[in-house]
Amino acid sequence: MRTIGRGQRTRATEGGARRAGAAAGVVLAAMLLGGCDGSGPGGGVHTSTGSVSSRSATSSRSSAPSAATGTVVLSTAGLQVSGSVGTTQLAQVLAEARVARTWVARTWPTQVAAAGTVRVQVAANAAQFARLRGGVPESDDLAASTTASGEVVIGQAVMQGLTAQGQRVVLAHEITHVVLRQTTRTGLARWVVEGSAEYTAYRWTGLSLGAACPTLAADVRADRLPAGPPPDAAFSGGQQQRAYQDAHAYMSFLVDRFGENAWKQFVLATSSGSTDAFGADFDGATTTGLRAAYAAFLRHTVG
Numbered sequence: 001m002r003t004i005g006r007g008q009r010t011r012a013t014e015g016g017a018r019r020a021g022a023a024a025g026v027v028l029a030a031m032l033l034g035g036c037d038g039s040g041p042g043g044g045v046h047t048s049t050g051s052v053s054s055r056s057a058t059s060s061r062s063s064a065p066s067a068a069t070g071t072v073v074l075s076t077a078g079l080q081v082s083g084s085v086g087t088t089q090l091a092q093v094l095a096e097a098r099v100a101r102t103w104v105a106r107t108w109p110t111q112v113a114a115a116g117t118v119r120v121q122v123a124a125n126a127a128q129f130a131r132l133r134g135g136v137p138e139s140d141d142l143a144a145s146t147t148a149s150g151e152v153v154i155g156q157a158v159m160q161g162l163t164a165q166g167q168r169v170v171l172a173h174e175i176t177h178v179v180l181r182q183t184t185r186t187g188l189a190r191w192v193v194e195g196s197a198e199y200t201a202y203r204w205t206g207l208s209l210g211a212a213c214p215t216l217a218a219d220v221r222a223d224r225l226p227a228g229p230p231p232d233a234a235f236s237g238g239q240q241q242r243a244y245q246d247a248h249a250y251m252s253f254l255v256d257r258f259g260e261n262a263w264k265q266f267v268l269a270t271s272s273g274s275t276d277a278f279g280a281d282f283d284g285a286t287t288t289g290l291r292a293a294y295a296a297f298l299r300h301t302v303g
């Protein structure tokens with residue numbers, strides 16, 4: 001993933017935490033490689049521990065360790081974070097998730113309000129992470145995912161390899177999937193699902209599009225311009241990072257050209273299963289017809 005890795009490196013270096021910064025790009029890359037596709041067929045089974053229900057209902061933020069599982073639940077308005085990784089780490093996740101939820105709400109206020117409490121589970125290890133995601137085999141470095149039931153699961157890579165801003169971006173990306181209900185349907189165009197989450201998460205980081213999409217930017221400067229949004233196939237195989245960057249950039253282009261309201265209508269319609277929203281929301285445009293305009297946008301913004 002682009003911007004985050006670069007931005008986090010800079011920030012971490014300034015703070016003397018070079019190791020954490022350097023790891024950010026790796027972890028984010030792993031996240032892209034491993035998941036975050038709301039339409040993943042295996043994401044449905046959620047095996048939350050029973051201790052979730054033992055949290056205090058009277059406190060806006062509570063800690064309720066379970067003797068049976070060691071799971072702790074922390075909650076605040078609109079968020080619940082649980083896991084067996086210890087209260088300190090959970091509190092950190094909760095703090096960053098609060099910021100992330102605020103970021104998402106700036107773009108999708110109605111959807112965030114309607115979503116109610118967003119649940120985030122922090123896996124203690126790779127095996128638990130795979131189990132929480134639904135038993136789908138994953139590599140050890142997968143960072144985050146959203147289940148088909150709309151629950152965010154994050155792995156230790158997020159906590160150990162990312163700075164606070166990186167964690168916020170990962171969480172905002174996943175929370176976007178949750179509130180737009182992009183994980184409850186299959187067959188959605190990947191560039192819309194991932195591009196909308198990327199755009200939503202990164203727009204408040206202060207990072208430029210070029211900084212956020214360094215691989216794409218390098219290609220633009222070399223006059224290797226994408227024709228349009230990435231096809232679904234680009235999100236599997238060896239070029240996932242670039243696919244995420246391309247999806248993010250195309251969303252930025254659509255917002256720039258047609259305005260945020262039209263873009264939001266398009267994302268909501270597509271996330272609801274519409275397959276013809278592009279032309280309907282963008283004045284009859286087609287991705288083919290917009291090729292030259294997209295190229296000009298990229299040259300201007302990231303070239």
Ligand SMILES: [Zn+2]
Pocket residue numbers: 035036037038173174177193194197
């Ligand atoms: Zn995703």
